[in-house]
Amino acid sequence: xxxHNQIKLIRSLKQKKSRQSHRLFVVEGLKSIEEFSHxxxxxxxxxTVDANIADKLGGFLISTxxxxxxxxxxxxxxxxxxxxxxxxxxxxxxxxxxxLDDVSDPGNLGxxxxxxxxxxxxxxxxxxxxxxxxxxxxxQASMGSLTRxxxxxxxxxxxxKQYNGKVFGAFMDGEVIxxxxxxxxxxxxxxxxxxxxxxxxxxxxxxxxxxxxxxxxKPVESLNVATATAIILNEFRRSVY
Amino acid sequence: xxxHNQIKLIRSLKQKKSRQSHRLFVVEGLKSIEEFSHxxxxxxxxxTVDANIADKLGGFLISTxxxxxxxxxxxxxxxxxxxxxxxxxxxxxxxxxxxLDDVSDPGNLGxxxxxxxxxxxxxxxxxxxxxxxxxxxxxQASMGSLTRxxxxxxxxxxxxKQYNGKVFGAFMDGEVIxxxxxxxxxxxxxxxxxxxxxxxxxxxxxxxxxxxxxxxxKPVESLNVATATAIILNEFRRSVY
Numbered sequence: 001x002x003x004h005n006q007i008k009l010i011r012s013l014k015q016k017k018s019r020q021s022h023r024l025f026v027v028e029g030l031k032s033i034e035e036f037s038h039x040x041x042x043x044x045x046x047x048t049v050d051a052n053i054a055d056k057l058g059g060f061l062i063s064t065x066x067x068x069x070x071x072x073x074x075x076x077x078x079x080x081x082x083x084x085x086x087x088x089x090x091x092x093x094x095x096x097x098x099x100l101d102d103v104s105d106p107g108n109l110g111x112x113x114x115x116x117x118x119x120x121x122x123x124x125x126x127x128x129x130x131x132x133x134x135x136x137x138x139x140q141a142s143m144g145s146l147t148r149x150x151x152x153x154x155x156x157x158x159x160x161k162q163y164n165g166k167v168f169g170a171f172m173d174g175e176v177i178x179x180x181x182x183x184x185x186x187x188x189x190x191x192x193x194x195x196x197x198x199x200x201x202x203x204x205x206x207x208x209x210x211x212x213x214x215x216x217x218k219p220v221e222s223l224n225v226a227t228a229t230a231i232i233l234n235e236f237r238r239s240v241y
Numbered sequence: 242x243x244x245h246n247q248i249k250l251i252r253s254l255k256q257k258k259s260r261q262s263h264r265l266f267v268v269e270g271l272k273s274i275e276e277f278s279h280x281x282x283x284x285x286x287x288x289t290v291d292a293n294i295a296d297k298l299g300g301f302l303i304s305t306x307x308x309x310x311x312x313x314x315x316x317x318x319x320x321x322x323x324x325x326x327x328x329x330x331x332x333x334x335x336x337x338x339x340x341l342d343d344v345s346d347p348g349n350l351g352x353x354x355x356x357x358x359x360x361x362x363x364x365x366x367x368x369x370x371x372x373x374x375x376x377x378x379x380x381q382a383s384m385g386s387l388t389r390x391x392x393x394x395x396x397x398x399x400x401x402k403q404y405n406g407k408v409f410g411a412f413m414d415g416e417v418i419x420x421x422x423x424x425x426x427x428x429x430x431x432x433x434x435x436x437x438x439x440x441x442x443x444x445x446x447x448x449x450x451x452x453x454x455x456x457x458x459k460p461v462e463s464l465n466v467a468t469a470t471a472i473i474l475n476e477f478r479r480s481v482y
Protein backbone atom coordinates (compact mmCIF):
# COMPACT_ATOMS: atom_id res chain seq x y z
CA UNK A 1 0.00 0.00 0.00
CA UNK A 2 3.03 2.26 0.38
CA UNK A 3 5.61 2.12 -2.39
CA HIS A 4 9.26 2.96 -2.03
CA ASN A 5 8.66 6.07 -4.14
CA GLN A 6 5.83 7.24 -1.90
CA ILE A 7 8.00 6.79 1.20
CA LYS A 8 10.76 8.74 -0.53
CA LEU A 9 8.32 11.52 -1.46
CA ILE A 10 6.91 11.82 2.05
CA ARG A 11 10.34 11.87 3.66
CA SER A 12 11.44 14.56 1.21
CA LEU A 13 8.68 16.83 2.57
CA LYS A 14 10.91 17.64 5.53
CA GLN A 15 12.61 20.02 3.07
CA LYS A 16 10.95 23.29 2.15
CA LYS A 17 12.12 22.97 -1.45
CA SER A 18 10.36 19.64 -1.83
CA ARG A 19 7.21 20.91 -0.09
CA GLN A 20 7.11 23.80 -2.52
CA SER A 21 7.72 21.75 -5.65
CA HIS A 22 5.08 19.14 -4.68
CA ARG A 23 2.78 21.71 -2.96
CA LEU A 24 2.34 19.20 -0.13
CA PHE A 25 3.02 19.09 3.59
CA VAL A 26 2.66 16.53 6.38
CA VAL A 27 0.16 16.63 9.25
CA GLU A 28 0.37 13.99 12.00
CA GLY A 29 -2.19 13.05 14.66
CA LEU A 30 -5.93 12.43 14.45
CA LYS A 31 -7.04 15.67 16.07
CA SER A 32 -5.00 17.92 13.78
CA ILE A 33 -5.93 15.92 10.66
CA GLU A 34 -9.62 16.21 11.53
CA GLU A 35 -9.21 19.97 11.88
CA PHE A 36 -7.57 20.14 8.44
CA SER A 37 -10.27 17.93 6.92
CA HIS A 38 -12.96 20.31 8.23
CA UNK A 39 -11.18 23.36 6.82
CA UNK A 40 -10.47 24.77 3.36
CA UNK A 41 -7.32 22.67 3.12
CA UNK A 42 -7.38 19.72 0.72
CA UNK A 43 -6.22 16.39 2.15
CA UNK A 44 -4.51 14.35 -0.56
CA UNK A 45 -3.67 11.11 1.27
CA UNK A 46 -4.10 9.59 4.72
CA UNK A 47 -1.93 6.77 6.08
CA THR A 48 -2.79 5.03 9.32
CA VAL A 49 -1.92 1.94 11.36
CA ASP A 50 -5.47 1.87 12.80
CA ALA A 51 -8.16 0.06 10.78
CA ASN A 52 -10.96 2.12 12.37
CA ILE A 53 -9.31 5.37 11.35
CA ALA A 54 -8.66 3.99 7.86
CA ASP A 55 -12.40 3.24 7.59
CA LYS A 56 -13.54 6.52 9.07
CA LEU A 57 -11.23 8.86 7.15
CA GLY A 58 -10.77 6.78 4.02
CA GLY A 59 -7.06 6.30 4.55
CA PHE A 60 -4.57 3.61 3.62
CA LEU A 61 -3.83 1.02 6.27
CA ILE A 62 -0.06 0.63 6.70
CA SER A 63 2.21 -1.26 9.09
CA THR A 64 3.80 0.26 12.18
CA UNK A 65 7.15 -0.24 10.49
CA UNK A 66 6.03 1.72 7.44
CA UNK A 67 4.62 4.45 9.70
CA UNK A 68 7.99 4.78 11.42
CA UNK A 69 9.55 5.22 7.96
CA UNK A 70 7.31 8.13 6.98
CA UNK A 71 6.69 9.82 10.34
CA UNK A 72 8.71 12.92 11.30
CA UNK A 73 8.03 12.29 15.01
CA UNK A 74 10.34 10.47 17.41
CA UNK A 75 7.27 8.53 18.57
CA UNK A 76 5.14 8.16 15.43
CA UNK A 77 1.44 8.87 15.71
CA UNK A 78 -1.19 6.40 14.41
CA UNK A 79 -2.12 8.58 11.47
CA UNK A 80 -0.33 10.85 8.99
CA UNK A 81 -1.81 12.95 6.20
CA UNK A 82 -0.45 14.66 3.11
CA UNK A 83 -2.15 18.02 2.75
CA UNK A 84 -2.06 20.40 -0.20
CA UNK A 85 -0.37 23.78 0.26
CA UNK A 86 -2.90 26.39 -0.90
CA UNK A 87 -2.00 28.94 -3.56
CA UNK A 88 -1.29 32.47 -2.30
CA UNK A 89 -4.45 34.55 -2.04
CA UNK A 90 -5.18 38.26 -1.86
CA UNK A 91 -6.57 39.37 1.48
CA UNK A 92 -8.25 42.35 3.05
CA UNK A 93 -5.91 44.47 5.08
CA UNK A 94 -8.37 45.61 7.71
CA UNK A 95 -8.50 44.73 11.38
CA UNK A 96 -5.45 43.75 13.38
CA UNK A 97 -2.58 42.30 11.35
CA UNK A 98 0.57 40.71 12.68
CA UNK A 99 3.84 40.62 10.73
CA LEU A 100 7.01 38.66 11.50
CA ASP A 101 10.42 39.92 10.42
CA ASP A 102 12.57 36.77 10.00
CA VAL A 103 11.31 34.71 12.97
CA SER A 104 13.37 31.54 12.66
CA ASP A 105 12.28 29.07 15.36
CA PRO A 106 9.51 26.66 14.25
CA GLY A 107 8.14 26.35 17.80
CA ASN A 108 7.86 30.12 18.08
CA LEU A 109 6.03 30.39 14.74
CA GLY A 110 3.66 27.58 15.76
CA UNK A 111 2.89 29.31 19.07
CA UNK A 112 2.37 32.64 17.29
CA UNK A 113 -0.10 31.02 14.84
CA UNK A 114 -2.04 29.67 17.88
CA UNK A 115 -2.00 33.17 19.38
CA UNK A 116 -3.36 34.69 16.15
CA UNK A 117 -6.16 32.11 16.28
CA UNK A 118 -6.93 32.94 19.94
CA UNK A 119 -6.90 36.69 19.40
CA UNK A 120 -8.81 36.58 16.12
CA UNK A 121 -5.96 37.75 13.90
CA UNK A 122 -6.97 36.23 10.56
CA UNK A 123 -3.84 37.09 8.59
CA UNK A 124 -0.23 36.60 9.59
CA UNK A 125 2.33 38.30 7.33
CA UNK A 126 5.78 36.71 7.22
CA UNK A 127 8.95 38.10 5.70
CA UNK A 128 10.39 35.75 3.10
CA UNK A 129 13.12 34.59 5.50
CA UNK A 130 10.68 33.65 8.26
CA UNK A 131 10.60 29.89 8.89
CA UNK A 132 8.12 28.05 6.61
CA UNK A 133 4.72 27.54 8.24
CA UNK A 134 4.45 24.08 6.60
CA UNK A 135 7.60 22.91 8.37
CA UNK A 136 6.45 19.84 10.37
CA UNK A 137 7.48 21.40 13.70
CA UNK A 138 5.41 24.50 13.00
CA UNK A 139 2.39 22.39 12.00
CA GLN A 140 2.81 20.36 15.21
CA ALA A 141 3.16 23.41 17.47
CA SER A 142 0.26 25.28 15.87
CA MET A 143 -2.11 22.45 16.83
CA GLY A 144 -4.65 22.97 14.04
CA SER A 145 -4.68 26.78 14.31
CA LEU A 146 -3.07 26.87 10.85
CA THR A 147 -6.51 25.93 9.49
CA ARG A 148 -7.94 29.21 10.80
CA UNK A 149 -5.06 31.66 10.33
CA UNK A 150 -3.86 32.53 6.82
CA UNK A 151 -0.10 32.88 6.60
CA UNK A 152 1.29 35.05 3.80
CA UNK A 153 4.97 35.10 2.80
CA UNK A 154 5.93 38.29 1.02
CA UNK A 155 8.39 41.15 0.77
CA UNK A 156 7.72 42.72 4.18
CA UNK A 157 9.19 46.15 3.35
CA UNK A 158 7.06 46.42 0.18
CA UNK A 159 3.99 45.31 2.10
CA UNK A 160 4.49 47.94 4.80
CA LYS A 161 5.08 50.69 2.26
CA GLN A 162 1.67 50.17 0.65
CA TYR A 163 -0.15 49.50 3.96
CA ASN A 164 -2.72 52.15 4.90
CA GLY A 165 -3.03 51.78 8.70
CA LYS A 166 -0.66 52.57 11.52
CA VAL A 167 2.51 50.47 11.76
CA PHE A 168 3.68 49.37 15.23
CA GLY A 169 6.88 47.51 16.03
CA ALA A 170 8.16 45.82 19.22
CA PHE A 171 11.52 47.20 20.42
CA MET A 172 13.40 46.94 23.70
CA ASP A 173 13.63 50.76 23.74
CA GLY A 174 10.11 51.57 22.52
CA GLU A 175 7.43 53.55 24.34
CA VAL A 176 5.63 51.65 27.10
CA ILE A 177 2.71 49.96 25.30
CA UNK A 178 0.29 50.60 28.22
CA UNK A 179 0.39 54.32 27.41
CA UNK A 180 -0.20 54.06 23.68
CA UNK A 181 -3.48 54.45 21.83
CA UNK A 182 -3.89 51.13 20.06
CA UNK A 183 -6.30 51.35 17.11
CA UNK A 184 -8.50 48.52 15.84
CA UNK A 185 -6.82 48.65 12.42
CA UNK A 186 -3.10 48.25 12.82
CA UNK A 187 -0.09 46.29 11.69
CA UNK A 188 2.16 44.98 14.48
CA UNK A 189 5.69 43.85 13.63
CA UNK A 190 7.70 41.40 15.75
CA UNK A 191 11.37 40.78 15.01
CA UNK A 192 13.80 37.88 14.83
CA UNK A 193 14.73 35.97 18.02
CA UNK A 194 18.31 37.23 18.17
CA UNK A 195 18.37 40.40 16.06
CA UNK A 196 14.94 41.88 16.67
CA UNK A 197 13.45 43.99 13.88
CA UNK A 198 15.93 44.62 11.06
CA UNK A 199 17.09 48.15 10.26
CA UNK A 200 15.35 48.53 6.91
CA UNK A 201 12.04 47.49 8.52
CA UNK A 202 12.64 49.69 11.59
CA UNK A 203 12.68 52.73 9.30
CA UNK A 204 9.13 51.93 8.21
CA UNK A 205 7.74 51.59 11.77
CA UNK A 206 5.63 54.54 12.96
CA UNK A 207 5.23 53.61 16.63
CA UNK A 208 7.89 51.74 18.57
CA UNK A 209 6.42 49.95 21.58
CA UNK A 210 7.89 47.94 24.44
CA UNK A 211 6.70 45.79 27.32
CA UNK A 212 8.22 47.31 30.45
CA UNK A 213 10.44 45.26 32.73
CA UNK A 214 9.71 45.16 36.45
CA UNK A 215 11.56 44.49 39.66
CA UNK A 216 15.14 43.29 39.47
CA UNK A 217 17.72 45.77 38.21
CA LYS A 218 19.74 43.00 36.59
CA PRO A 219 18.62 42.93 32.98
CA VAL A 220 16.76 39.91 31.66
CA GLU A 221 17.98 39.45 28.10
CA SER A 222 14.57 39.88 26.52
CA LEU A 223 11.21 38.19 26.40
CA ASN A 224 10.90 35.29 24.00
CA VAL A 225 9.25 36.50 20.76
CA ALA A 226 6.19 34.26 21.20
CA THR A 227 5.69 35.44 24.79
CA ALA A 228 6.08 39.08 23.76
CA THR A 229 3.60 38.54 20.90
CA ALA A 230 1.07 37.12 23.40
CA ILE A 231 1.32 40.23 25.57
CA ILE A 232 1.21 42.68 22.67
CA LEU A 233 -1.81 41.05 20.95
CA ASN A 234 -3.55 41.04 24.35
CA GLU A 235 -2.82 44.77 24.71
CA PHE A 236 -4.38 45.52 21.30
CA ARG A 237 -7.46 43.41 22.04
CA ARG A 238 -8.04 44.66 25.60
CA SER A 239 -7.93 48.27 24.38
CA VAL A 240 -11.06 47.74 22.24
CA TYR A 241 -12.77 45.17 24.50
CA UNK B 242 40.93 15.00 35.17
CA UNK B 243 37.55 13.31 34.99
CA UNK B 244 37.25 9.92 36.64
CA HIS B 245 34.78 7.23 35.70
CA ASN B 246 32.97 7.87 39.00
CA GLN B 247 32.68 11.59 38.32
CA ILE B 248 31.23 10.92 34.87
CA LYS B 249 28.76 8.50 36.45
CA LEU B 250 27.79 11.07 39.09
CA ILE B 251 27.22 13.85 36.55
CA ARG B 252 25.17 11.63 34.25
CA SER B 253 23.05 10.54 37.21
CA LEU B 254 22.03 14.20 37.75
CA LYS B 255 19.55 13.81 34.92
CA GLN B 256 17.40 12.11 37.61
CA LYS B 257 15.63 14.21 40.23
CA LYS B 258 16.33 11.61 42.90
CA SER B 259 20.07 11.82 42.29
CA ARG B 260 19.98 15.64 42.18
CA GLN B 261 18.23 15.65 45.52
CA SER B 262 20.54 13.16 47.22
CA HIS B 263 23.69 14.94 45.97
CA ARG B 264 22.11 18.43 46.19
CA LEU B 265 23.68 19.19 42.80
CA PHE B 266 22.47 20.15 39.34
CA VAL B 267 24.04 20.79 35.95
CA VAL B 268 24.32 24.15 34.17
CA GLU B 269 25.71 24.28 30.62
CA GLY B 270 26.97 27.25 28.61
CA LEU B 271 29.27 30.13 29.55
CA LYS B 272 26.62 32.81 29.82
CA SER B 273 24.39 30.85 32.20
CA ILE B 274 27.35 29.66 34.30
CA GLU B 275 28.57 33.24 34.68
CA GLU B 276 25.10 34.27 35.85
CA PHE B 277 25.14 31.49 38.46
CA SER B 278 28.65 32.42 39.57
CA HIS B 279 27.54 36.02 40.17
CA UNK B 280 24.50 34.91 42.19
CA UNK B 281 23.91 33.32 45.58
CA UNK B 282 24.31 29.87 44.06
CA UNK B 283 27.47 27.95 44.89
CA UNK B 284 29.37 26.48 41.93
CA UNK B 285 31.06 23.22 42.96
CA UNK B 286 32.91 22.23 39.78
CA UNK B 287 33.46 23.55 36.26
CA UNK B 288 34.47 21.36 33.32
CA THR B 289 35.47 22.89 29.99
CA VAL B 290 37.12 22.03 26.69
CA ASP B 291 38.44 25.60 26.36
CA ALA B 292 41.75 26.43 28.08
CA ASN B 293 40.88 30.13 28.34
CA ILE B 294 37.63 29.36 30.15
CA ALA B 295 39.45 26.89 32.41
CA ASP B 296 41.88 29.70 33.33
CA LYS B 297 39.23 32.36 33.75
CA LEU B 298 36.71 30.38 35.78
CA GLY B 299 39.10 27.98 37.50
CA GLY B 300 37.65 24.90 35.81
CA PHE B 301 39.03 21.51 34.82
CA LEU B 302 40.16 21.18 31.21
CA ILE B 303 38.64 18.04 29.68
CA SER B 304 38.56 16.51 26.19
CA THR B 305 35.70 16.98 23.72
CA UNK B 306 35.03 13.26 24.08
CA UNK B 307 34.71 13.57 27.85
CA UNK B 308 32.44 16.61 27.43
CA UNK B 309 30.15 14.59 25.18
CA UNK B 310 29.99 11.95 27.94
CA UNK B 311 28.82 14.39 30.62
CA UNK B 312 26.76 16.88 28.59
CA UNK B 313 22.96 16.58 28.50
CA UNK B 314 22.79 18.52 25.23
CA UNK B 315 22.65 17.00 21.75
CA UNK B 316 25.36 19.45 20.75
CA UNK B 317 27.53 19.79 23.89
CA UNK B 318 28.54 23.27 24.97
CA UNK B 319 32.19 24.14 25.73
CA UNK B 320 31.58 24.40 29.47
CA UNK B 321 29.51 22.57 32.08
CA UNK B 322 29.16 23.33 35.79
CA UNK B 323 27.93 21.44 38.82
CA UNK B 324 25.97 23.83 41.02
CA UNK B 325 24.70 23.28 44.55
CA UNK B 326 20.95 23.14 45.13
CA UNK B 327 20.21 25.65 47.90
CA UNK B 328 18.35 24.59 51.04
CA UNK B 329 14.70 25.68 51.25
CA UNK B 330 14.32 29.14 52.77
CA UNK B 331 11.48 31.03 54.38
CA UNK B 332 10.28 33.97 52.34
CA UNK B 333 8.11 37.05 52.67
CA UNK B 334 4.69 36.60 51.16
CA UNK B 335 4.15 40.17 50.04
CA UNK B 336 3.95 41.52 46.52
CA UNK B 337 2.86 39.48 43.54
CA UNK B 338 3.30 35.71 43.95
CA UNK B 339 2.84 33.08 41.25
CA UNK B 340 1.93 29.47 42.04
CA LEU B 341 1.94 26.48 39.69
CA ASP B 342 -0.39 23.54 40.23
CA ASP B 343 1.40 20.53 38.69
CA VAL B 344 2.90 22.17 35.59
CA SER B 345 4.73 19.26 33.96
CA ASP B 346 6.59 20.50 30.89
CA PRO B 347 10.20 21.61 31.56
CA GLY B 348 10.15 24.15 28.73
CA ASN B 349 7.01 25.75 30.17
CA LEU B 350 8.51 25.99 33.66
CA GLY B 351 11.71 27.49 32.23
CA UNK B 352 9.71 30.10 30.31
CA UNK B 353 7.62 30.88 33.39
CA UNK B 354 10.77 31.42 35.49
CA UNK B 355 11.97 33.89 32.81
CA UNK B 356 8.60 35.63 32.98
CA UNK B 357 8.81 35.93 36.78
CA UNK B 358 12.24 37.51 36.34
CA UNK B 359 10.92 39.96 33.72
CA UNK B 360 7.87 40.94 35.76
CA UNK B 361 9.72 41.15 39.08
CA UNK B 362 8.01 38.16 40.72
CA UNK B 363 10.66 37.13 43.25
CA UNK B 364 9.02 33.92 44.47
CA UNK B 365 7.53 31.13 42.42
CA UNK B 366 5.52 28.57 44.40
CA UNK B 367 5.31 25.09 42.90
CA UNK B 368 3.08 22.20 43.95
CA UNK B 369 5.11 19.12 44.82
CA UNK B 370 4.19 17.45 41.50
CA UNK B 371 5.36 20.38 39.39
CA UNK B 372 8.41 19.49 37.28
CA UNK B 373 11.71 20.02 39.15
CA UNK B 374 13.28 23.42 38.44
CA UNK B 375 16.76 21.83 38.48
CA UNK B 376 15.83 19.53 35.59
CA UNK B 377 18.41 20.35 32.88
CA UNK B 378 15.73 21.39 30.37
CA UNK B 379 14.25 23.86 32.86
CA UNK B 380 17.69 25.29 33.65
CA GLN B 381 18.36 25.61 29.91
CA ALA B 382 15.01 27.28 29.13
CA SER B 383 15.18 29.67 32.09
CA MET B 384 18.42 31.17 30.70
CA GLY B 385 19.88 32.30 34.00
CA SER B 386 16.60 33.70 35.40
CA LEU B 387 16.72 30.90 37.99
CA THR B 388 19.47 32.92 39.70
CA ARG B 389 17.02 35.76 40.34
CA UNK B 390 13.73 33.93 41.00
CA UNK B 391 13.37 31.72 44.09
CA UNK B 392 11.41 28.55 43.41
CA UNK B 393 9.68 26.90 46.39
CA UNK B 394 8.24 23.36 46.28
CA UNK B 395 5.56 22.86 48.89
CA UNK B 396 2.07 21.59 49.65
CA UNK B 397 0.14 24.09 47.56
CA UNK B 398 -3.21 23.63 49.32
CA UNK B 399 -1.61 24.19 52.75
CA UNK B 400 0.22 27.24 51.45
CA UNK B 401 -2.95 28.81 50.07
CA LYS B 402 -4.87 28.13 53.29
CA GLN B 403 -2.43 30.16 55.36
CA TYR B 404 -1.91 32.88 52.72
CA ASN B 405 -3.24 36.30 53.70
CA GLY B 406 -3.80 38.06 50.37
CA LYS B 407 -6.30 37.50 47.59
CA VAL B 408 -6.05 34.24 45.64
CA PHE B 409 -6.59 34.36 41.85
CA GLY B 410 -6.72 31.37 39.52
CA ALA B 411 -6.74 31.08 35.71
CA PHE B 412 -9.74 29.18 34.34
CA MET B 413 -11.28 28.89 30.87
CA ASP B 414 -14.63 29.97 32.37
CA GLY B 415 -13.37 32.69 34.74
CA GLU B 416 -14.29 36.37 34.72
CA VAL B 417 -12.60 38.44 32.02
CA ILE B 418 -9.36 39.61 33.64
CA UNK B 419 -9.57 43.08 32.03
CA UNK B 420 -12.54 43.88 34.26
CA UNK B 421 -11.05 42.73 37.56
CA UNK B 422 -9.39 44.86 40.20
CA UNK B 423 -5.92 43.37 40.46
CA UNK B 424 -4.19 44.24 43.75
CA UNK B 425 -0.46 44.64 44.23
CA UNK B 426 -0.41 41.84 46.82
CA UNK B 427 -1.89 38.72 45.30
CA UNK B 428 -1.31 35.04 44.64
CA UNK B 429 -1.98 33.89 41.07
CA UNK B 430 -2.41 30.18 40.37
CA UNK B 431 -1.84 28.57 36.97
CA UNK B 432 -2.82 24.94 36.34
CA UNK B 433 -1.41 21.87 34.64
CA UNK B 434 -1.07 21.81 30.80
CA UNK B 435 -3.85 19.26 30.26
CA UNK B 436 -5.98 19.34 33.40
CA UNK B 437 -5.83 22.99 34.43
CA UNK B 438 -6.17 23.75 38.12
CA UNK B 439 -7.09 20.67 40.16
CA UNK B 440 -10.39 20.50 42.03
CA UNK B 441 -9.01 20.70 45.55
CA UNK B 442 -7.05 23.83 44.63
CA UNK B 443 -10.01 25.33 42.74
CA UNK B 444 -11.99 25.32 45.98
CA UNK B 445 -9.37 27.60 47.53
CA UNK B 446 -9.41 30.17 44.71
CA UNK B 447 -11.26 33.41 45.49
CA UNK B 448 -11.26 35.01 42.02
CA UNK B 449 -11.42 32.96 38.82
CA UNK B 450 -10.04 34.89 35.87
CA UNK B 451 -9.80 34.19 32.14
CA UNK B 452 -8.20 35.72 29.07
CA UNK B 453 -11.03 36.23 26.58
CA UNK B 454 -10.92 34.64 23.16
CA UNK B 455 -11.50 36.81 20.08
CA UNK B 456 -12.63 36.36 16.52
CA UNK B 457 -13.21 32.86 15.22
CA UNK B 458 -16.15 30.94 16.65
CA LYS B 459 -14.31 27.66 16.35
CA PRO B 460 -12.75 27.10 19.74
CA VAL B 461 -9.00 27.11 20.13
CA GLU B 462 -8.22 24.43 22.67
CA SER B 463 -6.60 26.80 25.16
CA LEU B 464 -3.60 29.03 25.44
CA ASN B 465 -0.34 27.34 26.39
CA VAL B 466 0.25 27.78 30.14
CA ALA B 467 3.44 29.82 29.65
CA THR B 468 1.71 32.13 27.18
CA ALA B 469 -1.29 32.56 29.51
CA THR B 470 1.08 33.27 32.41
CA ALA B 471 2.76 36.00 30.34
CA ILE B 472 -0.55 37.72 29.69
CA ILE B 473 -1.80 37.40 33.28
CA LEU B 474 1.42 38.69 34.88
CA ASN B 475 1.33 41.58 32.41
CA GLU B 476 -2.27 42.33 33.47
CA PHE B 477 -1.28 42.47 37.16
CA ARG B 478 1.72 44.71 36.46
CA ARG B 479 -0.02 47.09 34.05
CA SER B 480 -2.80 47.67 36.60
CA VAL B 481 -0.34 49.25 39.05
CA TYR B 482 2.01 50.82 36.47
